[in-house]
Amino acid sequence: MYVAVKGGERAIDAAHDWLDRARRGPAAQAVLDTDQxxxxLAIGVARVMAEGSLYDPDLAALAIKQARGDLIEAIFLIRAYRTTLPRFGAALxxxxxxxxxxxxxxxxxxxxPGGQILGPTFDYTHRLLDFRLMADGELDRDDTDGTPPDPGAMPCVDAPAKPALPHILDFLNRDDLIEAAAPDEAVPGDLTREPMELPAERPLRLQAxxxxxxxxxxxxxxxTQRGYARNHAFVGELRIGTVAVEMDIPELGFAIEIGEVELTECETVNQxxxxxxxxxxxxxxxxxxxGQTERKAISMALVDRALRWAExxxxxxxxxxxxxxxxLSHCDNIQATGFLEHIKLPHYVDFQAELExxxxxRASVEDPAQEGAE
Structure with a gap:
């Protein structure tokens, strides 16, 4: 057994070395930088932050690099790192x-009110491979005749964000045509610190x-759109942008801004x-x-509405x-991955018992006398 263990350790060390070489790629290629x-790859970074429950684009980029682009593995790394961080308090x-x-x-x-703002989106692009992206350097954004595009007709992705805009569904709320969005005054539980108990209240469901x-x-x-819950919805509003994060400081007696985060928010209107x-x-x-995770936000809104049938x-x-x-018991990809991938680990004793x-x-079917003898 000792020899087998030592041999296993050598094999694991060799696998780690091979993984490092595979992650690095050919030495002739430039190293992929986390800033890049x-x-x-901001959409992937946003998903890792969202499902890892930690807003840090630099660490999310590092996790993606370490995981060789496996986003679920990157999410696992971020969650594991998150458990090592001290908690100073809760933001407003x-x-x-x-x-x-x-x-x-x-x-x-x-x-x-405030207009539609298309922003950076794939919604209006042709799903055709752009082979110009395989060329070295940046895309040439000039027109074919060499004339730069009109800045007013083609706004830059990095253009300043619009100022505060009212929520669109508030206009339905004024006419009492949509349920009021009454905030829950109770302090919600924290799914990352306490295990979920079912049935769960809406704040915990939204966290999950x-x-x-x-x-x-x-x-x-x-x-839900195909009839399994008859959840016909319209996107009342989908917005992406940055918001300030504030924290109440007891020693000061007032809240201060400690940073800002990029969020995607979706509100659906349902029949x-x-x-x-x-x-x-x-x-x-x-x-x-x-981050910019609109597919996730829309999906979340539809499932949230489906779960509200009882209330x-x-x-x-x-x-x-x-x-x-x-x-709620199956949506967490880290829990699912752990349970799924554990079956590739050694189960020699279990399998030998099943095999026996x-x-x-089979022997009892082929020789009924043997079964009686036993």
């Missing part, structure tokens, strides 16, 4: 209405969804015919995540997206 990952709730917006669209109001796997939530959200407890009105779904007095249709235990059982069962 942070700035040029961020005011998303004061967000400095760089993207803001609505599928419900064409002439929304914000940390949940984007692909899993996307599949659940899609299922609702009324129920035994609520009048006919529109209802809301909500999603809020770190709105709706009937349980038995849809997966309506089942708290199913959604199968042999005995």
């Amino acid at each position: 990952i942070r700035d040029q 709730p961020v005011e998303t209405e004061a967000m400095r917006v760089k993207r803001r669209v609505s599928a419900t109001f064409k002439d929304a 969804l914000a940390r949940g796997d984007e692909g899993f939530l996307l599949g659940l959200a899609y299922s 609702f015919k009324g129920s035994r407890t609520e009048p006919a009105q529109f209802t809301r779904g909500y999603g809020l995540t770190f 709105l007095g709706e009937d349980d249709q038995g849809a997966p997206a309506q089942d708290q235990e199913f959604v 059982l199968v042999r005995r069962l």
Whole structure:
């Protein structure tokens, strides 16, 4: 056994060395810098921060580099690092209405106050490979005739963000056509410090969804649109921008700004015919995540609305997206990865026991007398 253990250690060390060489790539190539990952692979960085529950673009870029682009592995690294950090206190709730917006669209109001702001998005691009990106250097953004584009017609991605804009759904709220967004005065629990107990209140559900796997939530959200919960929704507003983070300092007696974060916020407008407890009105779904993660935010809002069936007095249709235990217990990709990937680790004793059982069962069928003798 000692020899086997020592041999295993040598094999593991060799695997680590091989991983380091594979991560580095050919020596003739330049080393991939974390600044490049942070700035040029910003969507991946945002996902790692959102599902890792830690807002730090530099560390998220480092995790992506270390994980060779495996985002779930990078999320695991970020969460593991997060557990080592001291906790000094809690920030005040961020005011998303004061967000400095760089993207803001609505599928419900064409002439929304403040206007539609397309921002940096793939929504209007052709899904064709751009082979110019394989060339060295940056893309030539000039027109084919050499004339630079009109700055007014082609705003720069790095243009200043718009000032604070009101939430679009507030205009529906004024006419009492949508449920009021009444804030919960109770201090919400912290999913990262206390285990979740089911059934969970909405604040904890939203925390779990914000940390949940984007692909899993996307599949659940899609299922609600296909009839599994009859969750027909409109994007009332999708906004991306930066908000100030403030913290109350007891020694000072007032709150101070300690930084800012980039967020994606989605509010959906959902059809609702009324129920035994609520009048006919529109209802809301909500999603809020770190960085530019709009697919995740929209998915989160749809699943949030599906999970609210009980509080709105709706009937349980038995849809997966309506089942708290199913959604909240399986949306976390780190838990799922740990349970899934553990089966590739040694299970020699377990398998030998199963193998012996199968042999005995087969032998008993082939020789019934042997079974009686036993």
